[in-house]
Amino acid sequence: MKPRPLPAGIDRVDAALIDHLHDGFPLCDRPFARIGEALGLGEDEVLERLRALLASGVLTRLGPLYQIERAGGAYLLAALEVPPARFDAVAAQVNAHLEVAHNYRREHRLNMWFVLAADAQATVDACVRAIEAETGLAVHAFPKQREYHVELRLPANREST
Known part of the structure; x- marks a missing residue:
């Protein structure tokens, strides 16, 4: 199977990060470290990638949805x-x-x-x-x-x- 092309402005690591966040956000003292562990990234890299995705407009917000x-x-x-x-x-x-x-x-x-x-x-x-x-x-x-x-x-x- 051929991988689907990535959306403009992201690489495979960004795509994996976005997909991972769809499954929920860890409620712990260091959630970005836990996200990084799951993806083989450091906490600082997770934070930097999220900042870049928000700054570029690929992500428009990062936050909870609630009723x-x-x-x-x-x-x-x-x-x-x-x-x-x-x-x-x-x-x-x-x-x-x-x-x-x-x-x-x-x-x-x-x-x-x-x-x-x-x-x-x-x-x-x-x-x-x-x-x-x-x-x-x-x-x-x-x-x-x-x-x-x-x-x-x-x-x-x-x-x-």
């Missing part, structure tokens, strides 16, 4: 219909809110989608009202109706089958 409602918080998927000429300015206004977890452009009438996350529903609602007031645009809210668990794995270091 904010179980922690007492609230979130909302929201969208705006932004005139193309105002897109960058509106994105800056939206992104200025600490409650904005991420924001992305779509090729659709509703061309800006973002997630709001906060400690309480009232805080999310206040942020929606603030964004509407600041931008002059209606926020389209898409509250969660049902939870789905979809584990997305994009193996970077596996051979084709």
Whole structure:
């Protein structure tokens, strides 16, 4: 079998590191040392590789995923219909809110989608009202109706089958 080509910007060690992190993060005093042990790397090399992957944009974040409602918080998927000429300015206004977890452009009438996350529903609602007031645009809210668990794995270091 021929190995699948690696994504741009990573080598086989980076790919193995990313694949390994998909399986969880060790909860111990020196997690990066334990990750390194599993991959035959030193702790410093693991940390340096992760820093480089984050700095280059190959990885955009390294952190936990959790259900904010179980922690007492609230979130909302929201969208705006932004005139193309105002897109960058509106994105800056939206992104200025600490409650904005991420924001992305779509090729659709509703061309800006973002997630709001906060400690309480009232805080999310206040942020929606603030964004509407600041931008002059209606926020389209898409509250969660049902939870789905979809584990997305994009193996970077596996051979084709």
